[in-house]
Amino acid sequence: MTQKHIWHNLSWREVAEILKVDFKKGLSEKEVENRKKKYGPNFIPEEKPFSVLKIFLDQFRSPLIYILCFAGIITLALGKWTDTLVIFLAVFINAFFGFWQERKVSKVLEKLKKALKTKATVMRDGRKKEIPQEEIVPGDIIFLKPGDRVPADARIIYVEDFSVSEAVLTGEWMPSRKTTDPLPKDTLLADRENMVYMGSLVERGEAKAIVVATGISTEAGKIASLIRETKEEKTPLQKKISRFAKIIGAVIGIICIFIFFGGLARKGDPLEMFESSVAIAVGGIPESLPIVLTVVLAIGMERILRKKGLVRRLASVETLGATEIICFDKTRTLTQGKMELAQVVAPDQELALKIAVLCNEAFIENPDDPIEEWVIRGSSTDKALLEGGFRRGFLKPELEKESVQILEVPFNSLDKYQLSLRKEGNDLFLYVNGAPERILERSKNKEQWKAELERLTQKGLRVIGVGYKKIPISKKDQFKHSPQKIKEQAKDFVFAGLLALEDPLREDVIDAIKVCKKAGMRPILVTGDHKLTAKYVAQKIGLKVEKENIIDGKELDELSEKEFMERLEKINVYARVEPRHKMRIVQAWQKKGKIVAMTGDGVNDAPALKKADIGLSLGSGTEVAKESSDLILLNDSFSIIVQAIEEGRVIIDNLRKSISYILADSFTSIVLIGIAKVVFGWPLPILPVQILWNNFVEDTLPEISYAFEPGEKEIMQKKPTLFGKSLLTKEMKFLIFATGLIDEFLTLFLFWYLWMVLGLNLDYVRTIIFGAICMDTAFVVFCYKSLRKNIWQINLFSNRWLVFSSLMVFLTFSLAIYLPPLQQILHTVALGMGGWLIIIGVGVLSMFLIEITK
Structure with missing residues (x-):
């Protein structure tokens, strides 16, 4: 019975009749029990947090990991225990890094959560009682007072100067004043002045209401259901890695088949050909890539965290850098x-x-403390006026020494003003503060103010009027105990002026928006505020707001999908929007192939946050919003978004450097073995276990070191599409191919000369080839510091970790050839000065040739 009716369109008596409740006595306890069985408890079920086990197992859900595991099983079947151990060690190290970082984030989130157990005052069997929120049922009569969280959706039946902050649901910062009158059917949620909704905060006054919806049937519950129904998409990086892994798997598979059957055609031994194919697979699979991806992203997360941005999902770090559309809320964003x-x-x-300070219901809780420690209590409007007066030198305690209040009439929603009768010396003044229209009606000098009032209102500001009236001191006693007589004097005021209030922009917002535009991103304001307020704010931050650039929720509802898609590119501002509108906006841009970020802090933002490619929530926002987001702005600063996006771009750039280097190295191993074995019929120039050592021990540290590369100066002046493309750009493919060819030529020539011409021992020759490939790492790693510039055009030593990792290559290779246990495992021999000169010479020559190809 709670779903069929448009409650705001009915009178409260009709609502009471439909819900079969006596509005004076409330429900009986017997009826409450029946309704509990029918409607269930009044709470919104939360999604279960990820367990530690699930976070760990998720680290293995990657096509690259599947390929590595397959290779590990094959090597195990062939009895290659060392190869198997190294492959699975790579898999588990990757899992550890990913688990450690995501578990760390989940712990931070747990600290951010605040358990709010709300109680509610209800009328049952003619008596008021306080009960847990969960026990409320449709039809309950609830009582609301300042500071209460509304426990369920309810239709108001009585108000006394009652206002509610619904920012958590609508996104609008200005408190909503409530009435009891029925409203039109098509009234938007943010304008339903006769309703209160679960989660809203009572700011002022008192009210009595009939509960019409509980639990998942409430507006907040519907949003939570929408969140659960919203499928969480893979991030662009996850999609790219998935495609990339399939391509690598297919290419390596084809090459292995070619090697196997090519060898058989040359009448090679089938088992030897199979082992050669496995060697190709081991050499071609970039074992270190999952670790490098995980560590580079984790380091990016840490850097963003230091700037007060908490990234909840590892893969989301990369998505930030590819962001093209930023849809942001106004309030607190x-x-x-x-x-x-x-x-x-x-x-x-x-x-x-x-007048604004004296005729004011806000009060100082601790007036005896120093001014900077004063705590002001009252409605948001009165507090703003009092604080505004303080900042301009008008301290209420000081003013009250010379202006003694005789009587006040509090603000009420009917009159929309408050009165304060004060004695100042031998004079008596009646001060008024409230809605300008109401005060102007009672003023003598009204005409001159109408244009000014309209000008301020057009800016979307909240405008307060003040006035005064001098009253003969002889009438002082007759007003002393008679508010009604004071109200009779509320006319013929001298209108003293207008005070405009606003929710001020954060200091860094305008600069951040400029940076977004310069970086090729499209900023779009999406707010629950009125059109005028949205337009005013949009103008201040530099958005174009002609008629075609701004639209509200009602207008959006009237557009067909085709009409909306046609107008989409022109709209910069959305006003008076509801959760479904936000979802529609995000989906529309995604249909155009754009990567969309959405900011928000309220329950109303959560579905769109989850649907967006990147959900950005505020640290001060609701838990629902935070749980649905990818990045949490811990100090609510909009500039963090820009910094996080910049960091995301740097990470993409650095990932590309790492991936280019890894693939060039893998390409070298595949071609070296393939040509040597199939084309020339030579023995393997390098053994699979040596390839694994190079891929996993020698290469991993330099590859990870790219994560510490500082961003290029022009990175925030490039189009985001450059960062949203496939992992391999044209310049990357060229550099990988060029590096591979150069290294292949050098190592094949070296193997031919040492083994075929000089006839040196095979283990010694393999150690030289192994060393040449390792030393190639130590030198060529600097070629990938920039994919566009030569090493003499950049600061070669700007990344001390890269320099350190290059030096570590010398150490780890030395261990591999001089430690007897490693000599036995890797089948290496000790090298003298001549051997070292050869492998270092190959590394330097390789670096020189690669730089020429750039």
Whole structure:
């Protein structure tokens, strides 16, 4: 019965009749039990957090890992225990790094969570009682007061100067004043003044309401259901790695088949050909790539965390760099999330400020403490006026020494103003503060203010009016205990001025938006605020806001999918939006093939945060929003988004450097073995276990060191599409191919000369080839510091980790050829000075030739 009716369109008496409740006595306990069985408990089920085991097992869900595991099983079947051990060691080291980083993030999230157990006051069997929120059922009569969280969706039946902050649901910072009157059927959620919704915060006054929906049937529950129904897409990096792994698997498979059957055609031994094919597979599979990807992304996460951005998913780090569209909310994302006095328009500004401070219900909780420690309590509007006065030198305690209050009439939603009767010396003044329209109706000088009021309103500011009236001191006693008589005097005011309040922009927002535009990203404002407010904010941050560039939720509903897609490119601002609108906006851009980021902090943002390629939530936002996001801005600063995107671009650039180097190395191993074995019929120039040592021990540290490469200066001046492309760009493919050919030529020539011409011992020759490939790592690694510039055009030693890792290659290779246990495992022999000169010479020559190809 709670789903069929449009509650805001009905009178509260009709609602009580439909829900079969006596609005004076409430439900009986017997009826409550029946409804509990029918509707269930009043809570929104949460998704189970990932277990430690699931986080660990997720590290193995990668096509690259599948290929490595397959290679490990094959080597195990052939009895190559060393090869098997090294391959599976690579798999588990990768899993450890990924698990460690994601587990660390989950612990931070656990600390961010705050358990909120809400209680509610209800009327049952004619008596008020306090019960846990979970026990509320449809039809319950609830009572609300300042500071309460609304426990369920309810239709208001009585209000007394009642206002509620619904920012958690609608995104609008300004409190919503509530009434009891029915509203049109098509009234948007943010405009339903006769309803209160689960999770909203009571700011002022008192109310009585009938619960119409509980649990997953509430608006918050519907959003939670929408989140669960939203399929979590793979990140662009995950998709690229998946495609990449399939290509590598297919290429290596084809080459292995070619080697096997080519060898058989040359009447080679089938077992030997099979072992050669396995050697090709071991050499071609980039064992270190999963580790490098994981570590580079983890280091990126740490760097973003130091800038107060918490990345929840490892693969999301790369997606940040490819972001093309940023859809952002206004409240607390662009703005500070609190009202401030922005402008005073008055012939006598001091008088206007004095009235705003004195005729004000906000109060100082600790007036005896130093001013900088004062805690101000009251409605957001009154607090903003009081704080605005303080900043301009109007301290309420000081003013009250000369202005003694005789009586006040609090603000109420009917009159929309508050009154304060004060004695100042031998004079009596009636001050008024409230809605400008209402005060102007009661003022003598109204005409001159109408244009000014319209100008401020057009900017989307919240405008407060103030005025005063001098009353004969002889009438002081007759007003002393009579608020009604004071209200009778509320006319013929002198209108003293207008005070404009706004939710101010964060200091870094305008610069951050400029950087976004310069970086080729499209910023789009998506807010629950009114059109005028959205337009004003958009203009301040530099967005184009002609008629065609701004649209509200109602207008969006009227557009067909085709019409919306046609207008999409022109719209910069969305106002008065609901969760379904945000989802539609994200999906529309994704249909155009764009990578979309969405910022938000409320429950209303959560579905779109989850649907977006990158969900960005605020640290001060709701837990629902944080759980649905990929990046949490721990200090709510918009500039973190820009810094995170820049970091994401640096990471993509560095990943490409690592991947290019890894693939060039793998390409060298495949061609070296393939040509030597199939084309020339030579023995293997390098053994599989030596390839594994090179791939896993020699190469991994230099490959990871690319993660510490500083970003190139022009990185935030490039189009995001450059970062959203496939992992292998044209320049990468060329460099990989060129490096492979150069290294193949040098190593094949070296093997031919040493083994065929000089007839040296095969183990010695293999050790030289092994050493040449290792030394190639030590020198060629610097060629990949930049994929575009030569080494003499850059600072070769800007990355001390890369320099350190290059030196470590010499150490690890020395261990491989001089330690007897490793000599036995790797089938190496000790080299003299001549051998070292050969392998170092090959490395230097290789670096020189690669730089020429650039």
